[in-house]
Structures are given as structure tokens and as C-alpha cells.
Amino acid sequence: MELAPITAALADKLTEYGDALVVITPRIAVAVVVVLITWGVTSLARALVRRLGKRFHLRPNLVDVLAMIAGVGLWLVGILLALTVVFPSITPGKALTTLGLGSVAIGFAFKDTFENFLAGILILLREPFRIGDHIECDDVEGQVEEITIRDSHVRQTDGQRVVVPNHILFQNAVVVRTDRDLRRTTIICGVAYGEDVDAARSIIEHAVTRVDTVRDDVKDVEVFAQAFGASSVDFEVTWWTGSRPIDIRRSRDQVIASVKRALDDAGIEIPFPYRTLTFKEPLDLKAEALQSREAQRA
Structure with missing residues (x-):
């Protein structure tokens, strides 16, 4: 007797659900x-977006980002329209308000992630450096291998890969060593005080210009007497060569060898540091030598 009301109520609910389903199905x-x-x-x-990116020769990563942003925006509009159709009580204004509040909460929870994301987009848009460039930033130096939305991959000269968050590259100064094909490099070369400074300068300059890796056809070789050193007159030798680190090391090696050879051929001394020792009391060198021999015999 007591089950009848429950069964009737359940049947009414099922009927309501069925009617609602019939209404909402369209x-x-x-x-x-x-x-x-x-x-x-x-x-x-x-x-x-991808076709336009190829036409305007945009970075592949940037094209992917633009395609993703376009897709997310269109999907957001489409889902809002679908919700409005199914639930007429949900207006676009209410949906956007709810989405805005949720976005604020998500933004606080994933602040660093969104910071790197926005920095990655700006780096891809501005292109301060390209894949293959040698850069230095915040004690990280190497070749850029990949630029993603969140981080950039830098291969150091010792072979290690460093994953750098994009906000570090965006907020700090970045030295792009291969922004141009040529880069200036400098060494210091000293000659003895007894040598002719003008002659030494001419010999050094001629020796540098003979090196194949020195681009004296673009920029002149510069040799200046810089300072009076402890045991030499120091010359600042400056020239231009390739901008890659390996170009700098190779050219520096060849220039040093060429300058050394030219100065040796000309009989110009490249001195080593001299040290003068003074003693408070006179030394008896014969007594010292005798004591040393006795110590050796013992």
C-alpha cells in the first residue's frame, strides 16, 4: 500500500524528464x-593562417601560435553559442562573466605559465634573435636551437642544453653575438722597451692582414700603442672576422701565430715579465754556495 505513492511520483518524474527531453532534443x-x-x-x-604564414615567411613556431590563438577564439565563440542554444537562460553576457571570473582564478594559479606564454608570443613576434643565433643572457651562452611558447632551448659551447624560460629572455638584456656576419675581436701584444715602436706597429699590422680569416677588405686592421706595461710597450690589436664563437677562436689563434712569427723574423723581442729582488741585508753568495754544497753532500 505504501509503495503506490512512491511509484506514482517516480512515474511523474520520468514523464517530466521525457517531456523535457523531447523539448530539448531539437x-x-x-x-x-x-x-x-x-x-x-x-x-x-x-x-x-598557415598559408599566410608561409607567404609572409613567418617563423613556423609563430605560425603555430597564431593558428592556435585563432582556433581557441573560434572554439570559445562556438561553445558559447551552443550553450545559449541548449540553455536559453544562459546568455552570452552571463557566460562571459563566469568565464572572466574563472580566468582570473586560473591566472593567479598559473601566473608563471602565462607570463612565459605571453613572453614567448612577444619574442616570436618581435624576433630579437633567430634559431641558430649565438646569444648570451643571464649567465647562459650558446646557440639557440628551438623557441617554443613557454621556453627556449640554448645549446652551450660545451654541448649541454639549457632550457631558458621565455620571461627571462624577455625581461633581461640579451646579447646576440651573430646578429651580423662580422664581429670585432682584440688581443694585446707587447714588445720590449728597447724596440722601435713604429716599426713594431707596422710589422704587427702587416702580419695580421696576411691572415685569411681577417676581413680587412671590410674593416681596417687597427694597431694602437695602448700602455706602458711592467716590462713591455703594449699594443692593442683589433680586427674583424666571423661572428660565430668558433670563428673568433680560430682567427685569434691564427693572428697570434702570425704576429709571433713576424716579430721573431724581424728580431723584435716579445719580453716576459722581469722580477727584481731586493734584500735588506747584503748576501754572501760564496757562503750560500758553500752551505748548499755541504747540504748536497750530506
């Missing part, structure tokens, strides 16, 4: 159509 169908249209429009938009 709306669900329309929402599915909206989602399918959104999917098609998003695919076309991404394809269009």
Missing part, C-alpha cells in the same frame, strides 16, 4: 550543428 541537435560548423570554420581558419 536544441541539442542545433547545438551539435553549431559545434560541427565551429569545427569546420576553425580548421579553415588554421589552414588560412
Whole structure:
């Protein structure tokens, strides 16, 4: 007797659900159509962005970012429209308000992630450096191998890979060593005080210009007497060569060898440091030598 009211109430609820399902089914169908249209429009938009990126020779990573942003924006609009169709009480204004509050909470929770994301987009748009460039930033120096939305991969000269968050590259000064094909390098060369300074300068300059890696056809070789050293007159020798680190090391090696050979051939001394020792009391060198021999015999 007591089960009858419960059964009747359950039947009424099922009937209400069935009626509601019949009413909402067309709306669900329309929402599915909206989602399918959104999917098609998003695919076309991404394809269009990639085609335009190739036409304007944009970075592949930047093209992927632009395609992703276009896809996310279109999907957001499509989902909001589908929700509005299925649930008429949910207006676009209410949905955007809820989405905004949720975005604020997510933004606080993933602050560093979004910071790197925005920095990555700005780096890809501004292109302060390219893949293959040698850069230095915040004690990290090496060749850029990959630039992603979150971080950049730098291969150091010792072979190790460093993953640098993009906000570090965006907020700190970055030295791009291969921004141009040529880079200036300098060495210091000293000659003895007894040598002719003008003659030594001419010999050094001629020796540097004979090196193949020295680009004296673009920039002149510069040799200046810089300072009076402890045991030599020091020359500052400056020339231009390739901008890669290996170019700098190779050219420096060849220039040093050429200058050394030229000065030796000319009989110009490259001195080593001299040291003068003074003693408070006179030394008896004969007594010292005798004591040393006795110590050796013992």
C-alpha cells in the first residue's frame, strides 16, 4: 500500500524528464550543428593562417601560435553559442562573466605559465634573435636551437642544453653575438722597451692582414700603442672576422701565430715579465754556495 505513492511520483518524474527531453532534443541537435560548423570554420581558419604564414615567411613556431590563438577564439565563440542554444537562460553576457571570473582564478594559479606564454608570443613576434643565433643572457651562452611558447632551448659551447624560460629572455638584456656576419675581436701584444715602436706597429699590422680569416677588405686592421706595461710597450690589436664563437677562436689563434712569427723574423723581442729582488741585508753568495754544497753532500 505504501509503495503506490512512491511509484506514482517516480512515474511523474520520468514523464517530466521525457517531456523535457523531447523539448530539448531539437536544441541539442542545433547545438551539435553549431559545434560541427565551429569545427569546420576553425580548421579553415588554421589552414588560412598557415598559408599566410608561409607567404609572409613567418617563423613556423609563430605560425603555430597564431593558428592556435585563432582556433581557441573560434572554439570559445562556438561553445558559447551552443550553450545559449541548449540553455536559453544562459546568455552570452552571463557566460562571459563566469568565464572572466574563472580566468582570473586560473591566472593567479598559473601566473608563471602565462607570463612565459605571453613572453614567448612577444619574442616570436618581435624576433630579437633567430634559431641558430649565438646569444648570451643571464649567465647562459650558446646557440639557440628551438623557441617554443613557454621556453627556449640554448645549446652551450660545451654541448649541454639549457632550457631558458621565455620571461627571462624577455625581461633581461640579451646579447646576440651573430646578429651580423662580422664581429670585432682584440688581443694585446707587447714588445720590449728597447724596440722601435713604429716599426713594431707596422710589422704587427702587416702580419695580421696576411691572415685569411681577417676581413680587412671590410674593416681596417687597427694597431694602437695602448700602455706602458711592467716590462713591455703594449699594443692593442683589433680586427674583424666571423661572428660565430668558433670563428673568433680560430682567427685569434691564427693572428697570434702570425704576429709571433713576424716579430721573431724581424728580431723584435716579445719580453716576459722581469722580477727584481731586493734584500735588506747584503748576501754572501760564496757562503750560500758553500752551505748548499755541504747540504748536497750530506
